[in-house]
Amino acid sequence: MRHRLRSAVVGLVLTTLALASATARAEKIQIGCTATSDCASAMVAVDEGIFKKHGLDAEMVLIGINSNIPAAILSNSIQIGGPTSTVFLQAADGGLDLVAVSGASIMNKTSNDAIAAFVRNGITINGPQDFKGKKVGAPGIGAFLQVLFVKWLVEKGVDPKSVNFVEVTFPTMADTIKSGGVDAVLTAEPFVMRMTNANLGTVGARYAAELARTEPIIFYAASREWAEKNPETVKKFRAAIAEAAPIVNNDREKASAAIAKFTKQPLELVKLTTPNSAEPVLKPEQLAWWVDVMSAQKMLQSKLDLKKLILD
Known part of the structure; x- marks a missing residue:
């Protein structure tokens, strides 16, 4: 009995040492x-x-x-x-x-449908042309969402230079939209749903869905x-x-x-x-x-x- 107990203790110690060694490595x-x-x-x-x-x-x-x-x-x-x-x-x-x-x-299709240009209350967007002169927040100038949006604007005959792009991080988009710091943000779910549920604005364009890449x-x-x-x-x-x-x-x-x-x-x-x-x-x-x-x-x-x- 004592021998079996000693063996069990030794086995437990060796296992513990092996796990510790693996963690250390x-x-x-x-x-x-x-x-x-x-x-x-x-x-x-x-x-x-x-x-x-x-x-x-x-x-x-x-x-x-x-x-x-x-x-x-x-x-x-x-x-x-x-x-x-x-x-x-x-x-x-x-x-x-x-x-x-x-x-x-x-x-x-799923990821493309989740992407949107979300527009704050008080701004009306009926088509790509309506983004002219607007201040649009993107999660990085030259980032994925912004480059896609520019591609979409070009395909729709809108000069991207007519849009004022600024950087807005994902976590701060809701507050920036609410304060009127930008007219729209380029974002994706679940941020779109979160801002919609908070009545901060509406979706102005599902531009990635139209590009379908x-x-x-x-x-x-x-x-x-x-x-x-x-x-x-x-x-x-x-x-x-x-x-x-x-x-x-x-x-x-x-x-x-x-x-x-x-x-x-x-x-x-x-x-x-x-x-x-x-x-x-x-x-x-x-x-x-x-x-x-x-x-x-x-x-x-x-x-x-x-x-x-x-x-x-």
């Missing part, structure tokens, strides 16, 4: 994203212990404006970030040596130097994201809980909106449309080699 990384569902695969990987399972001690960091993510990556404030396709390409065009390490989210919205990126020095960490990160993506797409409860926790939005509100589709696979040709659109908007000055921008 876990590589610490910080992942920066804005308050949207586009990085839901990373949020779920944190919440469900998937990163830990793959040997990573990962922490999610909330970034106010997407265009700040490349600088945060290069300063090593975060090791991996979730820039929009447009922010990433503009940063690469500007000489920042970033590389995509995994896909995060893509456009589809299927390209990447956000993907995970790192500095090339960090990614090349840490190939095993990147491998573990990719494996964790690939495991978490199906949960985002198929388990609404777990996905909503993770999104609400990170974005600090009410869980019941988050549950009302389907998360943007998670897609861990990213190919160079998926960025070609973005390059064409951004070049037309004179956002890119150089010819980017898309194959070099995605880590093998």
Whole structure:
């Protein structure tokens, strides 16, 4: 009896030491994203212990404006970030040596229907022409929502220069609209529903639905130097994201809980909106449309080699 007890104690101690050792060996990384569902695969990987399972001690960091993510990556404030396709390409065009390490989210009918130009009370928008002379808030100049909106304006025959764009973070959009600081904001669910329910205004345009694209919205990126020095960490990160993506797409409860926790939005509100589709696979040709659109908007000055921008 005493022998069995001693063996059990020894076994418990060894198990505890093994778990402690595994925790100690876990590589610490910080992942920066804005308050949207586009990085839901990373949020779920944190919440469900998937990163830990793959040997990573990962922490999610909330970034106010997407265009700040490349600088945060290069300063090593975060090791991996979730820039929009447009922010990433503009940063690469500007000489920042970033590389995509995994896909995060893509456009589809659900995500496109969730995007809107939300207009404050007292402003009437009957068509694209009515945005002329208006002050429009975007979650980053050159960010995904703003570039799409400019593309939509051009297709509708409206000069984008006739619109005054300013930066407004997602968490401050409701207050900015309420105070009259802007005439409209470029946003998405659940922010649209939240502002609608608060009687702050109405949807002026569902511009992404009209464009109906299927390209990447956000993907995970790192500095090339960090990614090349840490190939095993990147491998573990990719494996964790690939495991978490199906949960985002198929388990609404777990996905909503993770999104609400990170974005600090009410869980019941988050549950009302389907998360943007998670897609861990990213190919160079998926960025070609973005390059064409951004070049037309004179956002890119150089010819980017898309194959070099995605880590093998």
